[in-house]
Amino acid sequence: MPRKSYDCSGVIPACLLPLHDDLSIDEKSYRKHLRDVAGVKGVAAITVNGHASEVSSCTFEEQEMLLASALDEIGDKVPLVNGVYSDGGTDAVRIARMADQKGASALLVFPSNVFILGSRPEMILDHYRRIADATDLPLIIFQFPSNTPLGYSHEVLARLIEEIPSIKAMKDGCGDPARHEMTVRELQSDSRPFHVLSTHSAWLLSSLVNGCNGLLSGAGSTIADLQVQLFDAVKGNDLAKAKEVAARIYPTTSAFYGAPGVDMHNRMKEAQVILGRLPNAAVRPPLQKLGDAEIERIRKAMQAARITAEGALPAAA
Numbered sequence: 001m002p003r004k005s006y007d008c009s010g011v012i013p014a015c016l017l018p019l020h021d022d023l024s025i026d027e028k029s030y031r032k033h034l035r036d037v038a039g040v041k042g043v044a045a046i047t048v049n050g051h052a053s054e055v056s057s058c059t060f061e062e063q064e065m066l067l068a069s070a071l072d073e074i075g076d077k078v079p080l081v082n083g084v085y086s087d088g089g090t091d092a093v094r095i096a097r098m099a100d101q102k103g104a105s106a107l108l109v110f111p112s113n114v115f116i117l118g119s120r121p122e123m124i125l126d127h128y129r130r131i132a133d134a135t136d137l138p139l140i141i142f143q144f145p146s147n148t149p150l151g152y153s154h155e156v157l158a159r160l161i162e163e164i165p166s167i168k169a170m171k172d173g174c175g176d177p178a179r180h181e182m183t184v185r186e187l188q189s190d191s192r193p194f195h196v197l198s199t200h201s202a203w204l205l206s207s208l209v210n211g212c213n214g215l216l217s218g219a220g221s222t223i224a225d226l227q228v229q230l231f232d233a234v235k236g237n238d239l240a241k242a243k244e245v246a247a248r249i250y251p252t253t254s255a256f257y258g259a260p261g262v263d264m265h266n267r268m269k270e271a272q273v274i275l276g277r278l279p280n281a282a283v284r285p286p287l288q289k290l291g292d293a294e295i296e297r298i299r300k301a302m303q304a305a306r307i308t309a310e311g312a313l314p315a316a317a
Helices: 027-038 060-074 089-102 113-117 121-134 154-163 177-187 201-208 220-235 239-256 261-274 292-304
Strands: 010-013 046-048 080-084 106-109 139-143 167-172 195-198 214-217
Touching: 010 046, 010 220, 027 046, 027 060, 027 220, 046 060, 060 080, 060 089, 080 089, 089 106, 089 121, 106 121, 106 167, 121 139, 121 154, 139 154, 154 167, 154 177, 167 177, 177 195, 177 201, 195 201, 201 214, 201 220, 201 239, 214 220, 220 239, 220 261, 239 261, 239 292, 261 292
Parallel strands: 010 214, 046 080, 080 106, 106 139, 139 167, 167 195, 195 214
Antiparallel strands: none
16 A cells, blocks of 8 residues: 655544453454544544554554554555654664554654653654655654643754654653744744644643644544544634534533543543443553542543444534
8 A cells, every 4th residue: 555645744643542341452442442533523543552542551462563564554545643652762773664654754753761860862863864864755743732841842942843853743741832833933944844833632622722733632533523623723713613613522621631631532432332432441560450439420421521332413403
């Protein structure tokens, strides 16, 4: 299958990872989930092997299988963005090469968890250079919250973009509205195409109005149709429509993005089961099954947002 070229912009849902009760991968449900998300009109690409698919619990061989299954199932419909999640540079290069050889269209590069104790700019640049030297695929920076050591400074981001030409976009999860706006205004560029993709799903409308050229979010696993509507409305300067869609999204935001943040994709899995899209919400340790009260809260949020197994219902008259 020919690789799909991709400019790393637009609405990019990150898919979930269905599991059996014994915590093995449910490939049949995974393929159905991919078809569901890729079937949403307006989706630009799909991300696999990211946070939403519990990549930290997946072996290299499982990641390889998940990408291969995704390419087989939906590779003729949308580009595939593959996560590069590794603490070590050698393993990161191995994942990048595998994704390139399999047929991914872009790579989402996570920061090394080694940097949780702090880092020097040359460490970060070297991490990206090694990956860039191993593949010609476009790279997407994963910017973590700026109040953590895994977040990159504005100066480091500027150097990454300037010194590594294959970096084409950034998934911005800095968590700081002022910093986010500065990133869009100062780093996003058409002359040397570089796109800022919002992952600020808890305040997506206010994030997008800064001018982001896309969004990359695990919530797209469940509300991709609403995300496309919101993105299109903002791009079309239709504020009334954007506010209407944002109001539809708000109950899901409240359901998915409460504390602790580590449960966000756990909650999305429960929503998939509630909606009848997936048969099981099992998660791999250290994640744990949600309690009945929280599952009921998610159920009510899906009802309030008027989301069904088929997707979001038309707006009420």
